Amino acid sequence: MASAASDLLGAGLSSLGLDPCHKPALVEYLDLLQKWNKPFNLTAVRSKREMVIKHLLDSLSVMPNLELVRRVCDVGTGAGLPGIPLAIYLPDTHFVLLDSNGKKTRFLQQVANQLDLKNIEVVQDRVEKYHPQKCFDVVISRAFADLNRMCRVTHHLLSDDGRWFAMKSQTAESEISDLDLDFTVQKTVNLKVPFLNDARMLAIVKQGERNQ
Template sequence: MPTSAHPQQQRLLHGLDALGLDPALATPLLAYLDLLQRWNRTYNLTAIRDPDAMVVLHLLDSLAMAAHVGGLRTLADLGTGPGLPGIPLAITHPQLQVALVESNGKKARFLREAVRTLGLGNARVLEARAEAVAEPGAFEAITARALATLPDILAVGGHLLAADGQLLAMKGTRPDQEIAALPAGWRLLSVEALSVPGLGAERHLVRVGRANAPA
């Protein structure tokens, strides 16, 4: 477990403070980071290897959307890879039931170990492609951080959303071309700029819902 001398602790604490999150979250978040670093040496789960960069680009980038999932009960993280943003969000919101959807075997093995090691009773691993997950309408929201375009995410994961569910897509620059290409039956709800502590690049959260769902 991380100690008070963890080299990345101060960077993470500053970021948590900027995001208005409980500093006590630093302990489980750093435990997850340490586990990811250990597994990454053998399994190459992420191309980002510098621990300071991991804090910003993995932890804080994921947590930038934490305030936007606070009222949710169920979330599916599609193509979660090593658990981003799903695991940081599950740590931050114990009441949120998070399904970590990942088809890559070695990443799924890491996810199961992370869930077990961190004691995340509110997270489960679905080792499958998103389109193969047979839980139609089971989630209030789906998210994807690095998975394809908005239309592609909806094509593979739209069936998982409840009637009034939303896609919460994490994007860099505002994806106007993707928004213009939303398939029939879906509509843009909002585009919100996110601030990631320590990161100069743009980040946006794009909300998409069914065209016939209440606003």
């Protein structure tokens, strides 16, 4: 990684209050992402500076909300976001990275192998067809679908007391207001992503009254 991007990552981790001990793994992941991006079309973001901000730091901004969680499914994970950065920092949490795109899941398996991430399981499947043996404490996504659809199509993946974590822009207020009664927003958290001007938020959703 270029020195400027590496320095930016270090400053961002410090701003988020995260231990820099995992910075080398994040750097290695980003190097792999940039290497595989052109042939596999993993992300529209091309520069390493933008990848640091919009991918790594954005993904890690939800860390304080996941520290006690043990099983997470990252649906529509794409290039492994937010799953891989979170898995690097939460080695005791099991992450399933779910995506239907074979090129992307091959990339994810390469990352898991090269970084020796034992807490990652890569699954290539459509979310509607994926039925794990054990349900999840959290289903998380950055860009899988609007909030209502995300909850509807992943409902079978979540444990009874589980939560959906939807990482959104601040323009997602309309998605929250349109949410079906089957689902209830437990809280919203304003995410402070270092060096990012765009406002970001986390909507934490639980099963609503009709599902109790």
